[in-house]
Amino acid sequence: MSxxxxxxxxxxxxxxxxxxxADNxxxxVLWSRNEQQVTEINMEHLNHRFLGDVKLSERIRATTSIAEAITDAKAVFVVAPSAAMRDVAAQMRPHLSRDTLLIHATKGFEATTLSRMSTVLAEELPEYDAASIVVLSGPSHAEEVIKQSPTxxxxxAEDSTAAEAAQDLLINNYFRVYTNTDVIGVEVGGALKNIIALGAGLTDGLGYGDNAKAALLTRGLAEISRLGTAMGGSSLTFAGLAGVGDLIVTGTSKHSRNWRAGYLLAQGLPLQSVLQQMGMVVEGIKTTQAAHTLSRKFxxxxxITDELYAVLxxxxxxxxAVEDLMGRGKTQEI
Structure with a gap:
């Protein structure tokens, strides 16, 4: 086998x-549209823009050809931004075998349809078994994984055999992988935590301290769970790695793009200036729009999401926004 x-x-x-x-x-084969990035990875074993001076394994080879990347691969991991997922999936279709294991690791919704990423992939790849599409999520900063920090x-996946196959490919002594069959819960948790991480960055940027951030993360998890279960996810998933685990790491870390974006917004920078300064996709921005609409649909x-929508x-x-959140009417916690 390949x-x-x-x-x-x-x-x-x-x-x-x-x-x-590669460590496994x-x-x-790593695909990119950027020829300069491909050359850097192949010749210098670096991806300097995203991961600085960390040396990459010589087992990693880059290409600008999606056909070259996918053909004869036993597994394909799709880590495209949510806004590009449909386009990337359409490009994959002529080259993807039904026998290839398909895993995505993108945390967001499609802005126009409000679809989860596995739904987008299933729509664009109708010959592929939708139940076998695997989603990878959980508390995992790239900057730490690349240094082999314990993660x-x-x-x-709906098909547990597919999830177990993905687990076998990934698991090692620093990267521990659990399986789950709750695709909806794992995808929704991974997407919605970016909204709360934006809010955490805002509270830190405003200097409100640990009490405020702890409250935001806790009540934010309640919002994630409410919408996620309404959409068909399991409440247990949101108490796990794709829920509270991912929320903690994204809402408290300097590595988090969403936290940094919220922090900059609290300094008074307009949204467009923040995005220009970040230089990378901040999924929480579009996810806030999607969740704002989904909350009304369900x-x-x-x-918290409503107030962040108003700020953005x-x-x-x-x-x-904080003043209005604190001034809401009395209610029970549970």
Whole structure:
């Protein structure tokens, strides 16, 4: 059997996953549209823009050809931004075998349809068994995974055999992998925690301290669970790695793009300036829009999400948003 696996695309998380696979003695082909990035990976074994001076395994080879990346691969990991997932999937279709294991590791919703990423893949790859599409999620900063820091994640698929196959490819002595069959819960948890991480960055940027952030993360998890269960996820999933685990790491770490974006917004920078300064996709921005709409579709109360939506898209100041959250009417916790 082929020892080849492919990873699309060569951002920070895609490259970190490629590194895990290479450490597991697999031959990894990393796809990028950027010829300069491909040359750097192949000649210098670096992906400097995303991961600095960390040396990559010589088992990782990059290409600009999606056909070259996918053909004869026993597994394909898709780590494209949510906005690009449908386009990347369409490009994959002529080259993807039904026997190839398909895993995605993108945390977000499609902005126009509000679809989860596994749904987008299933729609664009109708010949592929949708129940076998695997989602990889959990508390996992690329900057730490690439340095082999102990990390624990979850892989989920309706077909447990597919999840176990993904687990076998990834697991090693620094990257522990659990399986789950709750695809909806794992995808929703991974997407929605980015919203709360934006809020955590805002509270830190405003200097509100640990009490405020702890409250935000806890009540944020309640919002994630409310919407996630309404959409069909299991409440137990949100108490696990794809829920509270991912929320903690994304809402408290300097590595988190969403936390950094929220922190910059609290300094008074306009949204466009923040995005330009970040230079990378901040999934929580579009996810806030999606969740704002989904909460109304499913009749779920999400006050933190609503206030963040007002800050991001309606010109409300972060301080006013916090004041309105604290001034809400009395209610029970559970």
């Amino acid at each position: 020892n080849k696996v492919s990873v699309l695309v060569a951002g920070s998380w895609g490259t970190a996953i490629a590194s895990v696979l 003695h697999l031959d990894v 624990t994640v979850v892989v989920a 009749g779920v109360t999400m006050p 898209f309606e010109g409300k100041t972060p301080a006013s």
